Amino acid sequence: xxxxxxxxxxxxxxxxxxxxxxxxxxxxxxxxxxxxxxxxxxxxxxxxxxxxxxxxxxxxxxxxxxxxxxxxxxxxxxxxxxxxxxxxxxxxxxxxxxxxxxxxxxxxxxxxx
Amino acid sequence: xxxxxxxxxxxxxxxxxxxxxxxxxxxxxxxxxxxxxxxxxxxxxxxxxxxxxxxxxxxxxxxxxxxxxxxxxxxxxxxxxxxxxxxxxxxxxxxxxxxxxxxxxxxxxxxxxxx
Numbered sequence: 001x002x003x004x005x006x007x008x009x010x011x012x013x014x015x016x017x018x019x020x021x022x023x024x025x026x027x028x029x030x031x032x033x034x035x036x037x038x039x040x041x042x043x044x045x046x047x048x049x050x051x052x053x054x055x056x057x058x059x060x061x062x063x064x065x066x067x068x069x070x071x072x073x074x075x076x077x078x079x080x081x082x083x084x085x086x087x088x089x090x091x092x093x094x095x096x097x098x099x100x101x102x103x104x105x106x107x108x109x110x111x112x113x
Numbered sequence: 114x115x116x117x118x119x120x121x122x123x124x125x126x127x128x129x130x131x132x133x134x135x136x137x138x139x140x141x142x143x144x145x146x147x148x149x150x151x152x153x154x155x156x157x158x159x160x161x162x163x164x165x166x167x168x169x170x171x172x173x174x175x176x177x178x179x180x181x182x183x184x185x186x187x188x189x190x191x192x193x194x195x196x197x198x199x200x201x202x203x204x205x206x207x208x209x210x211x212x213x214x215x216x217x218x219x220x221x222x223x224x225x226x227x228x
Contacts, residue, residue: 003157019177041157042117042218043203056215091158095214100146102214104158 002026004105006092012111013082021077021108025094032068032075033102035091043091049075050097082112115140115207119219126195127227133180134190135224136205142166147181147188152221153201161203164188164191166210195226 005024013046022030025032031050035043036059045059051072060067069075079086091111093102116139126132138147149161164181171179176196180189192199201222205219 031213033216035218040220042206042220043216045215045217048215059215084214100163100208101160102216104150104155 004092004094004103006090006105006108008108010109010111012113015083015112016081017022018078018080019082019110021079021090021110022095023075023077023092023105025073025075026103028096029094030072030097031102032069033095034075034077035071035093036061036105037089037091038055040056046077046090063107079110082110084108084112087112094112115142115209116143117205117207117215117219119205119222121222122220123223123225125225125227126192126194128197130195131193131222132195133189134192134203134205134206134224136188136190138179138186138188138205138207140186140207140209142209146208146210148206148208148216149177149179149188149190150204150206150218151199151201152204153198162190193225197226197228200224200226215216 007022034046037043047067048056049069064080066078089107091107092105095102146167147164152158162174176193202221204221206216208216
């Protein structure tokens, strides 16, 4: 079936704007993860959902970052009042419940000018 | 907290030769998983190989194999018969053996396979 999809693939925002990034996980995958990948670095964990429950949000860098998955499928990562340091690729991954193997989407490259 | 260190920012290898990428990690956990992911230029990350810490036997997947040294907290990736399509960024990652699934990644090694 289809893999993890993310939209938009590229987003340019002016500093102070709000952005919303979407993730469509693989059908049937219960777990969903968001990571932030700065240029030249490895992904860093942001938050994790199991179905609609956000079980871990310890990686969200500030209260400007908010994630939701209201129906246990599609997830949205929202960043309010974007700052230049928010520029990064945002990766979404999904896995079966308690699944060890995570399947990654292509990412959304956010550039804040 | 767990940390993952990849000490080789860049490596290159001739096509058909063998290359080894290094990874060390730090954890107080006894049960965990280790992974190598491949991220080709402008393409999405895919899992190359994984190792369960409780297994003594090193994992292998075709041309990819690992050398897992639990006591030394070392987890290297060996790529045999390198191909041009192996050119990518390779990330080592750690996951605690819980149902959380949160992974900690190293900063990656850029591998270039030369013809």
